[in-house]
Amino acid sequence: MRQASHSPIGVFDSGVGGLTVLKSLMEHLPHESTVYLGDTARVPYGTKSGEVVTRYSLKNAEFLLERGIKLLVVACNTASSVALPALEAALPVPVVGVIGPGAQAALARTQGGGVGVIGTQGTIRSGAYQRALEAQDPRVRVKARACPLFVPLAEEGWTTGDVPMLTAREYLGEFARDGVDTLVLGCTHYPLLKGVIQEVVGPRVALVDSAEATAQAVVTLLEGLDLLAPATSTPSHAYFVTDVPERFTEVGARFLGRPIASAEQVDLKF
Amino acid sequence: MRQASHSPIGVFDSGVGGLTVLKSLMEHLPHESTVYLGDTARVPYGTKSGEVVTRYSLKNAEFLLERGIKLLVVACNTASSVALPALEAALPVPVVGVIGPGAQAALARTQGGGVGVIGTQGTIRSGAYQRALEAQDPRVRVKARACPLFVPLAEEGWTTGDVPMLTAREYLGEFARDGVDTLVLGCTHYPLLKGVIQEVVGPRVALVDSAEATAQAVVTLLEGLDLLAPATSTPSHAYFVTDVPERFTEVGARFLGRPIASAEQVDLKF
Numbered sequence: 001m002r003q004a005s006h007s008p009i010g011v012f013d014s015g016v017g018g019l020t021v022l023k024s025l026m027e028h029l030p031h032e033s034t035v036y037l038g039d040t041a042r043v044p045y046g047t048k049s050g051e052v053v054t055r056y057s058l059k060n061a062e063f064l065l066e067r068g069i070k071l072l073v074v075a076c077n078t079a080s081s082v083a084l085p086a087l088e089a090a091l092p093v094p095v096v097g098v099i100g101p102g103a104q105a106a107l108a109r110t111q112g113g114g115v116g117v118i119g120t121q122g123t124i125r126s127g128a129y130q131r132a133l134e135a136q137d138p139r140v141r142v143k144a145r146a147c148p149l150f151v152p153l154a155e156e157g158w159t160t161g162d163v164p165m166l167t168a169r170e171y172l173g174e175f176a177r178d179g180v181d182t183l184v185l186g187c188t189h190y191p192l193l194k195g196v197i198q199e200v201v202g203p204r205v206a207l208v209d210s211a212e213a214t215a216q217a218v219v220t221l222l223e224g225l226d227l228l229a230p231a232t233s234t235p236s237h238a239y240f241v242t243d244v245p246e247r248f249t250e251v252g253a254r255f256l257g258r259p260i261a262s263a264e265q266v267d268l269k270f
Numbered sequence: 271m272r273q274a275s276h277s278p279i280g281v282f283d284s285g286v287g288g289l290t291v292l293k294s295l296m297e298h299l300p301h302e303s304t305v306y307l308g309d310t311a312r313v314p315y316g317t318k319s320g321e322v323v324t325r326y327s328l329k330n331a332e333f334l335l336e337r338g339i340k341l342l343v344v345a346c347n348t349a350s351s352v353a354l355p356a357l358e359a360a361l362p363v364p365v366v367g368v369i370g371p372g373a374q375a376a377l378a379r380t381q382g383g384g385v386g387v388i389g390t391q392g393t394i395r396s397g398a399y400q401r402a403l404e405a406q407d408p409r410v411r412v413k414a415r416a417c418p419l420f421v422p423l424a425e426e427g428w429t430t431g432d433v434p435m436l437t438a439r440e441y442l443g444e445f446a447r448d449g450v451d452t453l454v455l456g457c458t459h460y461p462l463l464k465g466v467i468q469e470v471v472g473p474r475v476a477l478v479d480s481a482e483a484t485a486q487a488v489v490t491l492l493e494g495l496d497l498l499a500p501a502t503s504t505p506s507h508a509y510f511v512t513d514v515p516e517r518f519t520e521v522g523a524r525f526l527g528r529p530i531a532s533a534e535q536v537d538l539k540f
Binding site: 048052151 | 311313318322419425428436440514
């Protein structure tokens with residue numbers, strides 16, 4: 001398959017969360033067309049096994065490939081943690097996950113005080129962030145913790161107040177005590193809880209969100225491959241979901257920071 | 271298809287929660303064999319559309335039918351809320367959901383002070399409990415509320431302490447104020463949070479769990495159809511899941527109240 005510079009960038013996630021990554025992509029690459037797939041019929045990925053998440057990821061990628069994408073962005077941290085090798089082996093286009101860029105951004109920020117990583121059970125159990133950090137700096141001290149209630153809290157819109165604050169204290173108390181100077185928000189939903197997370201870990205801990213770092217990695221890669229869309233291009237943005245689109249367009253607009261006119265439901269059987 | 275009394279009872283749920291229904295069935299019907307399917311690769315159902323939950327339910331039922339079941343129990347409240355008509359139309363065996371029996375149990379308990387119903391977004395949005403209550407007693411006053419954080423709290427094992435207590439106050443404060451005398455726990459996970467729920471709504475509100483009522487409905491139905499297993503039968507119990515079985519056997523034992531020796535992973539593509 002030959003990729004052309006005017007082909008779209010494909011992005012998939014288990015649901016709406018990956019729209020924060022898409023948002024960063026649109027900011028950095030305003031001329032690129034995109035195709036987004038949210039696997040809302042099988043969301044969440046963070047509680048499921050690596051085997052099942054890999055199977056779903058390959059099917060999502062196959063769907064996007066059929067739409068002629070020139071590059072695939074895996075916006076979901078869990079899928080990036082467990083399915084990247086399988087996706088890279090199977091796909092004829094470059095694949096960018098959020099883990100490598102997120103780890104790199106954390107290492108650029110830390111002053112040697114240790115890096116914390118929070119994410120879903122699937123992401124933390126996989127050890128992918130831990131490996132990526134240690135591969136880039138063997139001396140880094142890493143502390144990782146799964147925070148399963150953060151996603152449902154963010155989806156429920158409970159991002160301030162006692163419940164998220166006490167939940168954050170339970171999960172993050174050890175980071176505040178043990179002293180890390182940088183904390184990777186290793187799940188696309190967590191930036192919505194930035195306020196309480198920052199309050200619990202204290203103002204000296206830098207919070208790193210992979211979306212921004214991932215968008216920068218995509219820019220570098222497309223430049224290197226000479227696949228950037230021409231500055232004269234008028235971009236188009238298409239959205240697909242596997243469950244009914246109503247809730248996605250409504251909630252998704254909050255994540256994306258702009259309205260989503262419509263999303264098309266596709267019946268992927270897997 | 272002809273059902274025989276020695277055939278097993280089929281039970282499906284989106285995951286482990288339905289094991290509380292299976293537990294009640296085993297207590298009431300100690301001679302019956304059972305086949306349980308937990309759709310752990312697609313859990314939860316409570317946040318998904320009726321259309322998608324119905325599609326999954328039909329596939330789950332098809333799998334159980336192939337195992338020669340004589341009756342299907344839909345242990346998941348969300349699936350019972352949205353998929354029962356489709357299941358009844360498609361299946362050659364009787365189908366029992368948890369909504370009708372749960373509503374009946376609530377009406378047997380209320381003293382006319384109003385019935386509250388709590389459940390997932392899918393269950394409450396469907397209006398199934400509300401309709402079942404009003405069909406059985408047109409004068410009943412019903413108040414329903416979705417409590418999306420209760421399932422992740424129960425799965426995280428946070429069933430006592432400040433976070434579940436404050437969450438329950440947020441969701442259930444209106445029940446305490448408006449006065450219902452009976453509250454249906456319309457999700458298989460909620461009995462795990464019985465302590466905090468009872469504390470918030472007060473000791474005068476009776477909590478109704480559908481599992482017990484559903485098991486009684488199955489007894490009555492099998493008796494009526496002359497399909498009860500003979501008292502000489504040695505029952506067998508089989509467990510199937512759609513994601514890897516490790517977490518299911520471990521967490522499931524808590525829900526079932528007895529060890530689950532093994533569960534077999536099946537790859538249902540839908």
